[in-house]
Amino acid sequence: MSDCVNNSRREFIAKVALASTVSIAPGVLLHSAQAKPNDKPVSSDTRWGMLIDTNKCAKGCTACVDACNEEHGLEGLGRPATDAQYIRKVTLKEKSTGHEHSLPMLCQHCEKPPCVDVCPTGASFKREDGIVLVDKHICIGCRYCMMACPYKARSFVHEELTNQTLSAPRGKGTVESCTMCVHRVDKDGTPACVEACTADNHNAMIFGDMKDPSSALSIELKKHGGKQLRADLGLNTGVRYQGI
Amino acid sequence: MKKIEYTAIKGQSVAYYGMLAGLGVVMLIGLLATWYMEHNGHHVTGMTNQIVWGTPHVFAVFLIVAASGALNVASIASVFGKKIYEPMARLSALLAIALLAGGLVILLLDLGRPDRLIIAMTYYNFKSIFAWNIILYTGFFAIVGAYIWMMMDHNMYRFKKPVGLAAFVWRLTLTTGTGSIFGFLVARSAYDAALLAPMFIIMSFSFGLAIFILVLMASYNWTGRELGDAVLARLRNLLGVFVAAVLYFVIVYHLTNLYITERHGVEDFILASGGIYTQLFWIGQVLIGGLIPLALIYAPGLRSSRKILALVCALIIFGGLAQMYVIIIGGQAYPLEIFPGYEVSSSFYDGVVAEYSPSLPEVMLGVGGVAVALFLVAFALKVLKFLPVSLADKAADPHA
Numbered sequence: 001m002s003d004c005v006n007n008s009r010r011e012f013i014a015k016v017a018l019a020s021t022v023s024i025a026p027g028v029l030l031h032s033a034q035a036k037p038n039d040k041p042v043s044s045d046t047r048w049g050m051l052i053d054t055n056k057c058a059k060g061c062t063a064c065v066d067a068c069n070e071e072h073g074l075e076g077l078g079r080p081a082t083d084a085q086y087i088r089k090v091t092l093k094e095k096s097t098g099h100e101h102s103l104p105m106l107c108q109h110c111e112k113p114p115c116v117d118v119c120p121t122g123a124s125f126k127r128e129d130g131i132v133l134v135d136k137h138i139c140i141g142c143r144y145c146m147m148a149c150p151y152k153a154r155s156f157v158h159e160e161l162t163n164q165t166l167s168a169p170r171g172k173g174t175v176e177s178c179t180m181c182v183h184r185v186d187k188d189g190t191p192a193c194v195e196a197c198t199a200d201n202h203n204a205m206i207f208g209d210m211k212d213p214s215s216a217l218s219i220e221l222k223k224h225g226g227k228q229l230r231a232d233l234g235l236n237t238g239v240r241y242q243g244i
Numbered sequence: 245m246k247k248i249e250y251t252a253i254k255g256q257s258v259a260y261y262g263m264l265a266g267l268g269v270v271m272l273i274g275l276l277a278t279w280y281m282e283h284n285g286h287h288v289t290g291m292t293n294q295i296v297w298g299t300p301h302v303f304a305v306f307l308i309v310a311a312s313g314a315l316n317v318a319s320i321a322s323v324f325g326k327k328i329y330e331p332m333a334r335l336s337a338l339l340a341i342a343l344l345a346g347g348l349v350i351l352l353l354d355l356g357r358p359d360r361l362i363i364a365m366t367y368y369n370f371k372s373i374f375a376w377n378i379i380l381y382t383g384f385f386a387i388v389g390a391y392i393w394m395m396m397d398h399n400m401y402r403f404k405k406p407v408g409l410a411a412f413v414w415r416l417t418l419t420t421g422t423g424s425i426f427g428f429l430v431a432r433s434a435y436d437a438a439l440l441a442p443m444f445i446i447m448s449f450s451f452g453l454a455i456f457i458l459v460l461m462a463s464y465n466w467t468g469r470e471l472g473d474a475v476l477a478r479l480r481n482l483l484g485v486f487v488a489a490v491l492y493f494v495i496v497y498h499l500t501n502l503y504i505t506e507r508h509g510v511e512d513f514i515l516a517s518g519g520i521y522t523q524l525f526w527i528g529q530v531l532i533g534g535l536i537p538l539a540l541i542y543a544p545g546l547r548s549s550r551k552i553l554a555l556v557c558a559l560i561i562f563g564g565l566a567q568m569y570v571i572i573i574g575g576q577a578y579p580l581e582i583f584p585g586y587e588v589s590s591s592f593y594d595g596v597v598a599e600y601s602p603s604l605p606e607v608m609l610g611v612g613g614v615a616v617a618l619f620l621v622a623f624a625l626k627v628l629k630f631l632p633v634s635l636a637d638k639a640a641d642p643h644a
Contacts, residue, residue, distance in 0.1 A: 079287060080592075082292050085293075090583075090589070093586060094585065114431065117371050117372065118373070118428070119372055120378060121375070140356065140357050140364050148428075148431065150431030152293075154293075155293050158287035159284065172356070174356055
């Protein structure tokens with residue numbers, strides 16, 4: 001009997017220890033045993049995604065936006081019509097009820113991205129792990145991807161840039177958008193927006209592998225589901241929303 | 245019918261060189277505008293992250309569409325065997341190449357990275373209709389160039405018909421591709437319609453023929469060559485049919501959208517509440533570019549007036565530009581519907597009609613492209629035998 005108790009206690013302690021090394025909050029990974037070496041290509045065994053609970057997204061809070069801007073060196077030049085935005089807060093008001101709430105909008109990292117379909121040179125591309133990116137070396141700046149994106153997720157670099165960050169180079173005359181902080185993800189990190197949201201204790205954003213049934217993202221999606229924006233387009237987005 | 249005699253224009257008058265110089269200055273101004281936009285970045289234009297394609301694209305797409313239509317006259321002669329169009333086939337093909345070149349120059353110089361043209365020519369994503377268009381445009385130059393060669397070289401004359409047929413099929417494909425640039429955009433309410441491809445084809449017939457008639461009349465007038473009423477009467481009637489057909493397609497497009505409830509927003513925007521876009525649609529596109537030209541073409545008392553015909557062509561060109569403006573810029577100005585059933589607001593202009601006003605450099609680039617096309621025509625007429633010595637009724641009309 002005592003053996004039994006001891007065993008279950010040991011298992012319990014082991015599980016707590018494991019859990020504490022993996023995450024301190026949903027979406028914030030501290031450590032993973034599956035770090036991808038730089039020389040290893042990304043694999044389609046993984047699909048990075050995000051779940052956003054709009055009920056937890058605080059109105060007026062821009063922590064995710066601020067973190068993204070800082071991470072990618074997106075300095076506003078006081079020209080909102082041409083300044084780049086990778087992530088933005090959108091306020092929604094239900095027409096019939098007047099109910100109001102807000103959510104962060106970013107590249108939805110579609111499985112079948114229209115931006116990739118229309119790009120003449122292949123500069124818009126999707127990685128095997130589902131992250132949609134722009135290869136700034138072969139983007140000719142035609143902006144057809146911006147015409148095609150259903151989510152208004154992309155920005156065109158309208159002017160000379162200064163103070164660029166090393167991890168997220170940008171280029172005047174090319175198109176850009178949310179990279180899902182690929183430079184962090186490849187080092188087993190979490191996108192800056194998700195980290196900031198969690199750090200502010202809102203916990204409205206969960207990042208993880210949609211193909212890993214044990215990821216916090218997959219567990220939450222399985223439990224409560226998550227909606228795709230413009231699901232009618234059949235793009236199978238990598239970013240899902242709850243509460244809309 | 246006697247053999248048609250072609251000669252190059254003399255092109256030695258002060259007026260001719262003055263025209264070339266004038267067009268050269270306009271091209272230079274277009275280049276300066278490009279330098280200004282590329283040096284400072286596109287924030288100095290009217291274009292934004294909301295209206296990503298602006299006035300340069302209105303001019304470029306108009307010219308590219310018109311280019312395909314300018315080939316009409318040659319196609320009718322070679323493919324459909326209508327003899328009266330035969331003498332004008334060379335000019336028709338020349339104008340087609342020139343207009344395409346003018347349109348492409350604009351498109352290229354508006355790119356964020358025009359210096360990367362070589363990438364556009366060497367990296368192809370074959371799922372992109374844009375990439376296909378690059379091939380279609382390049383191929384158009386080659387095929388229509390070969391077509392001109394077949395028409396001009398007596399040894400190659402026997403190949404004129406098959407090459408003419410190839411050019412005809414190619415240009416229909418090309419304009420299908422141009423229309424599909426918009427037709428394939430599933431997410432935007434104003435686009436996402438298969439009808440746009442055939443609509444662009446019929447628009448090309450109308451715009452291209454209007455430009456062709458003006459160029460024909462100008463080159464005959466200014467070189468003192470005879471242009472008979474028989475040819476112009478044919479072209480005028482054909483133009484009337486094309487203008488009516490464009491209106492028909494516009495009606496079908498909007499009726500279809502009006503039937504689809506989720507498209508009511510964008511229809512209300514274009515047809516009723518869209519401000520400048522609504523005005524350009526009704527006054528520019530429908531009235532000036534459609535109904536007035538139709539009335540002038542078919543009004544019994546005006547049929548023989550060349551000035552009226554020239555006016556009709558100018559109105560059609562103006563209406564065509566208005567139509568392109570409504571399609572390209574109006575289509576983007578209407579907000580994307582990401583959250584149906586919600587009122588939306590954000591710092592990124594979600595849910596609001598995007599503002600746009602054309603900037604001077606954009607207009608200069610667009611007009612510069614037109615100058616490129618006209619310069620090419622004027623220059624080519626001097627170096628090669630494109631123009632028949634006479635298009636008088638006796639020479640041109642097979643029944644005379």
